[in-house]
Amino acid sequence: MTNEQHFEEELLTLYDEEGNEVLYRKMLEFHSDQFDKDYIILAEEGTQEEEELELIPMINIPDEDGEGGKLLPVETDEEWDMIEEVVGAQMDLGEEDFEA
Template structure:
């Protein structure tokens, strides 16, 4: 489960043991090809030039965009991963998108 703090784009991920870890939303997007939305997260407090692992998940956004809790889903297919990696590469390499 993920809990979102709308003010700071911070998301708390809760694992199976109930441990909470804070992440910052890098960006999210919708793919018409897969008819899914995706969110990419980095550890909260990361420095802009710091190398960090980016987490990517599929999710179902709330239609009213007012929910602060939503479920994240693992990306299961290699084709989906390739698409998400392509979007991330574009984001990281295009100064206008940051």
């Protein structure tokens, strides 16, 4: 499985179920040849270091010019397993290498 990975610090504003704005930091972005999809891993901005960091994987579907687009939830177990492998490999590199 080949995954092209990009590390680029970026903040995104998304809306929760109640319509509240929530700021997220992009932690990792990669393409999976296996699923022919782009993925983005987000973490809520402002999480304290002593708190466990909750990573939120999303499918990234860019618009026609490659900017913006939409984020969709990951729905299959196979995609979750692949994402866990990629994130786990990045965590093995060390936290300073994983963070954007």
